[in-house]
Amino acid sequence: MDTPEDLRYSTDHEWVRVAGDRVRVGITDYAQDALGDVVFVDVPAVGAVVEPGGPLGEVESTKSVSEVYAPVGGEVLAVNTSLAERPELLNSDPYGDGWICELRPSDPSTVDNLLDAAAYRALVDG
Amino acid sequence: MTGPAAPGGRAASAPLLGSDTEPTVFELSVPGRRAWSLRTTEVPEVPVADLVPVAFRREDQVELAEVSERDLVAHVTRLSHRQFSVDLGAYPLGSCTMKYNPKVCDAVAALEGLAGVHPAAPPSLTQGWLSLLVELERALCELTGMAAATLQPAAGAAGELTGLLLMRAWHQAHGSVRHRVVIPDSAHGTNPASVTLGGYQVTTVPTDERGCVDLDALCRVLDEDVAGIMLTNPNTLGLFEEDITTIARKAHDVGALLYYDGANLNAILGVVRPGDMGFDIVHMNLHKTFATPHGGGGPGAGPVAVAERLAPFLPGPRPVALEPDEEGTARFGWTVPPQSIGRVHGFHGNALVLARALAYLLVNGGDGLRRVAELAVLNANWLRTRLRGTFDAPYDRPCMHEAVLSARTLRDRFGVRALDVAKRLLDEGFHAPTIYFPLIVDEALMIEPTETESLQTLEALAQAFERIVAEAAASGPAEAHAAPHHTPVRRVDEARAARHLVATYDARH
Numbered sequence: 001m002d003t004p005e006d007l008r009y010s011t012d013h014e015w016v017r018v019a020g021d022r023v024r025v026g027i028t029d030y031a032q033d034a035l036g037d038v039v040f041v042d043v044p045a046v047g048a049v050v051e052p053g054g055p056l057g058e059v060e061s062t063k064s065v066s067e068v069y070a071p072v073g074g075e076v077l078a079v080n081t082s083l084a085e086r087p088e089l090l091n092s093d094p095y096g097d098g099w100i101c102e103l104r105p106s107d108p109s110t111v112d113n114l115l116d117a118a119a120y121r122a123l124v125d126g
Numbered sequence: 127m128t129g130p131a132a133p134g135g136r137a138a139s140a141p142l143l144g145s146d147t148e149p150t151v152f153e154l155s156v157p158g159r160r161a162w163s164l165r166t167t168e169v170p171e172v173p174v175a176d177l178v179p180v181a182f183r184r185e186d187q188v189e190l191a192e193v194s195e196r197d198l199v200a201h202v203t204r205l206s207h208r209q210f211s212v213d214l215g216a217y218p219l220g221s222c223t224m225k226y227n228p229k230v231c232d233a234v235a236a237l238e239g240l241a242g243v244h245p246a247a248p249p250s251l252t253q254g255w256l257s258l259l260v261e262l263e264r265a266l267c268e269l270t271g272m273a274a275a276t277l278q279p280a281a282g283a284a285g286e287l288t289g290l291l292l293m294r295a296w297h298q299a300h301g302s303v304r305h306r307v308v309i310p311d312s313a314h315g316t317n318p319a320s321v322t323l324g325g326y327q328v329t330t331v332p333t334d335e336r337g338c339v340d341l342d343a344l345c346r347v348l349d350e351d352v353a354g355i356m357l358t359n360p361n362t363l364g365l366f367e368e369d370i371t372t373i374a375r376k377a378h379d380v381g382a383l384l385y386y387d388g389a390n391l392n393a394i395l396g397v398v399r400p401g402d403m404g405f406d407i408v409h410m411n412l413h414k415t416f417a418t419p420h421g422g423g424g425p426g427a428g429p430v431a432v433a434e435r436l437a438p439f440l441p442g443p444r445p446v447a448l449e450p451d452e453e454g455t456a457r458f459g460w461t462v463p464p465q466s467i468g469r470v471h472g473f474h475g476n477a478l479v480l481a482r483a484l485a486y487l488l489v490n491g492g493d494g495l496r497r498v499a500e501l502a503v504l505n506a507n508w509l510r511t512r513l514r515g516t517f518d519a520p521y522d523r524p525c526m527h528e529a530v531l532s533a534r535t536l537r538d539r540f541g542v543r544a545l546d547v548a549k550r551l552l553d554e555g556f557h558a559p560t561i562y563f564p565l566i567v568d569e570a571l572m573i574e575p576t577e578t579e580s581l582q583t584l585e586a587l588a589q590a591f592e593r594i595v596a597e598a599a600a601s602g603p604a605e606a607h608a609a610p611h612h613t614p615v616r617r618v619d620e621a622r623a624a625r626h627l628v629a630t631y632d633a634r635h
Contacts (some may be wrong), residue, residue, distance in 0.1 A: 034568070037621030062620040063562040065315070087625060 001124070002029040004095055008111055009120035010071040014056075015095065018111055022077055026099040027059065027068060027090060030124045035061040038090040043079040043101055050076065050103070052110060057100060059090065072110045074103040136586050137215030138555030138612075145614060148204055150631055151191040161195040208614045210557050212420075216583050218509075220528045220560035220572025221314070221362065223392050223414035227482075231417060234485035235478045245473040249459050256458030259445040259474065262484040263429075269495070270386075270408045271401020272431035276441045277480055278471040283316045285409030285428030286356075286387065288441065290324030291467045292407055292432060293354045293383050295439040299465060302381060304353035310339050312362040312564040314389055326353055333566055337363040337521035339373060348376055354383040359403065360390045360526035362564045364506065364572075374404025383407060383436075388428075391415045392576070393503055393527035396496030406433045416483035425476040427483065442466040445474070501577035502527040505584060509573055512588045516595050520567050528574035530567055537569055540598040544569040546606035547594055553612045554590035 007015045013031035017024040032038065042058040050056055052073035059066050079101045083089060089098035105111060115123065174183065193201070210217070217224035235241065243252055263275045279285040290307070297304050307326040309317045311333055318328045329347050334340040338361065355377050359367045367373065377384045386405040392415045400408045412418045412427040420426075432440065442462030450456055490498065503526050510529035514522065517531035533544040548558035548571075560572035575584055597605055610616060 036562075037624075039621055039624035060624075062624060064565050066565075088621070 001033065002095070003117045003121050005117045007095070008071075008114035008116060009123075010069065010114055011123060012069045012071075013124075014068060014071045016071050016111060016114060017095075021108070022102050022104050023072060023074075023111060024099050024102050025056065025068075025071060026094055028120070028124075029094050032091050032094045032098070035059060035066060035090075036063045037061055038087045041083040041087045041090060041100065043081075043083060044076045046076050046079055048076045049106075050074065060087075068100060070103070071114055072103060072105045073107070074105040076101055077104050078102040136555035136583075136590075137210065138553075148201070148208065148614075151193060151198070151201055152631060154193050154197055154201060155191040157192055159192045159194050159197075161193060161198050210552075215555060215557070216575065216579050216587055217557040218559045218573045218575050218579075218587065219557055220364075220530070220574040221389060221563065222420065222560065223389075223411070223527070223574060223576055224420065224557070225392070225414075225417055225576035226578040227417040227419065228486065228489065230489055231482040231485040235482045240481050241478060245477070253458055255477065256445045256460075257447075257456065258481060258484055259477075260447050260458055262480055262487070263445070265484065265487050266410060266429055267431050269395065269399065270388075270391075270410070270431045271399030272405075272408055273434040274437035274440060274444075275429050275431035276444060276470070277427070277429045278441050278469065278475040279409070279428040279430055280471055280476060281413075281426030282387075282389065282409060282411040282428045283320060284426075284470060285411075285430045286316055286320035286385075287323055288428075288430045288467075288470045289385050289407040289409055290320055290326065290354075291470075292430070292436055292439050293385065294324060294326075295465065295467050296383065296436055297353055299439070300381075302350075304351050304382075306347075306352050307385075308344065308347055308352055308355045308382075310357065310361065312337075312566055313356065314358070314362060314387065317356050317387060321356070333363070336523070337361070337365045338367050338369065341369055341372065344373065345376060348380050348382065350380050352377075352380060352382045354385050354407075356385040356387055357405075358387040358390045359400070360393050362389075363521055363530050363567070364390075364393075364525040364528035364574075365521060365523070366526055370403045378404070385409075388415065390527060393499055395499040396492060397499050401431075401433065406436060408432070412479060412483040417486045418479045418482045425479055427476050427479040429475075429480075438463050438465045439467055441468060441470045443474075498577050499527070502575075505575040505577060505579060506573070508581075508584055509575055509588060512584075513573075513591055516592055517571060527576070528572055530564065531571045531573065532567055533569040533571055536595060536598060541603040542594075542598040542606045544571050546603065546609060547571060547591070549617060550594045550597075550606045550609040551590060552610040554593070556587055556590060 007017050009015050009028060013028045015026050015028050038059055038061050040060040044050065044057050050070040050073055052070055054070050055067050056070040057068045059068055080099050212224050212226055239254060243255055249256060259277055263277060266275050267273060276288065279288045305327055306329045307321040308329045308331055311330050321328050331343045331347060332340045357367065359370055361367055374384050383406040384404055386400040386408040388408060388410040391410055395415060408431045410429050413420045418427060440463045443460035444463065446459060446461045448457040448459045506525055506527050506529045510525055513531060517536065518534050520532050521530065533547055537543045544561040548561045551558050562570055563572055564570060594606065
């Protein structure tokens with residue numbers, strides 16, 4: 001299972017990559033493996049303001065439909081439009097082309113409350 | 127029991143002929159061929175143009191298949207021979223309660239006096255039907271410990287929505303505006319869907335280590351914004367919610383109603399009643415508990431029973447017993463409850479399904495229904511105990527009517543997942559168990575043998591599971607990954623089917 005060192009993680013299995021004043025969000029390798037083949041991704045609307053821990057979208061796999069929760073609150077700046085045609089990107093490249101959206105955190109310091117790679121690995125191995 | 131498995135319950139000997147793909151009915155179509163003949167109607171033929179104004183006429187021909195009766199019957203019979211069914215063998219599809227449906231219920235539903243009645247016939251001509259419906263309602267209320275019921279809802283999910291609309295009507299009548307309904311994280315997917323459709327927001331509560339509702343977490347989310355709690359008992363892990371009376375008290379303390387999802391009623395029939403546990407609204411899946419046809423086997427029925435205080439809100443019209451006539455003969459009619467939420471079904475529900483359910487109730491009787499629950503629980507525990515060394519047992523305690531196991535170790539050690547086990551079981555001549563549900567169990571296998579399978583069938587089923595695991599341990603995952611090997615259609619690409627949904631067939635391509 002892949003857990004890149006430069007990302008932060010939520011206990012709900014989302015990852016966050018900080019780039020300047022925005023963060024990119026996706027689901028972890030562990031999450032995509034547990035979900036199985038992803039067949040549909042419901043992304044948020046650009047401009048929407050999401051609460052921390054609030055619903056950010058949905059991932060539907062052949063097993064289930066699961067909510068994606070916002071690891072930090074903020075405004076949605078961009079969404080990955082290629083997921084509409086290729087939801088399988090969440091399986092094949094969860095930390096790269098399978099990203100879900102970009103947010104401008106309303107409080108950038110909340111990113112520090114998320115887990116680091118070692119803590120996330122401990123969570124999923126536990 | 128030791129020794130070789132008796133052949134009971136396996137369908138590996140079913141006449142599944144060959145592996146050719148059955149053509150669609152459109153591929154069998156020949157222009158001009160018909161399955162009917164109306165030569166002697168003595169009704170003069172009238173051109174469509176004389177009957178239907180041009181604005182309402184189709185511009186194109188309707189593209190229906192044109193086949194003879196002979197070819198059509200052969201086609202659907204071949205398809206039916208390629209289907210697994212409850213009549214063919216054991217069907218341990220957890221949560222669905224795929225019990226065998228006694229044929230006596232079909233015989234009752236086929237009686238001309240029941241099947242031949244038009245739903246618009248007046249009460250004076252349908253006293254028999256009305257007495258049947260009144261008796262069924264009384265029996266369902268007695269079994270669930272409730273005061274009154276509606277027989278209208280067309281299936282379980284329709285029952286859920288009806289229950290939520292009753293909940294809404296109740297709170298509105300009491301001037302209370304509430305927005306949330308609480309459901310456990312192990313709930314059936316229909317629960318959050320019904321809550322949303324009913325205009326409420328879902329609040330999820332987690333499951334504790336013993337597999338029951340986390341009582342502390344429940345208390346934290348309960349307040350006067352909560353319209354109700356939806357639970358099944360036993361829950362979706364097949365475990366009895368032992369704190370149910372406490373949960374009921376806490377719900378009622380904040381003015382919330384307690385809703386019983388009847389998905390798992392088969393486990394407690396005649397033993398304990400939802401009404402006695404403190405539930406206010408109960409839906410029943412007649413196709414599960416009372417042996418009426420499932421899904422493609424026919425229409426469903428999802429009656430909803432309620433406590434006395436909710437009876438005025440029930441859908442109407444309801445069948446009722448009237449004062450006997452001068453000669454003392456019982457009379458029946460229809461009534462609409464004073465604060466009724468209205469109809470939830472055209473006419474009076476799927477009536478012949480209701481007739482089947484009453485037949486099942488009467489054939490079994492009170493003692494027989496209790497025996498249904500006892501044997502359903504015994505069978506599930508027999509399988510759970512037998513297979514706990516073959517698979518992981520995430521909640522290793524006595525279960526009710528179904529056993530939830532996990533293929534986690536099997537996956538980690540040999541690369542065989544719950545999906546592969548399910549597919550390989552088809553090669554063994556059994557229907558697959560439910561997999562990946564409840565969602566809170568990794569690699570879940572949810573096995574519900576029901577009370578209708580014999581000990582010999584359980585033994586054969588257990589041996590089939592054991593063979594699948596032994597095969598993976600001995601020779602790796604290849605056979606399981608390629609399964610099923612012996613069915614007319616092999617492993618289907620579920621992900622591709624969902625990503626590139628083709629919902630229509632175009633014979634011209």
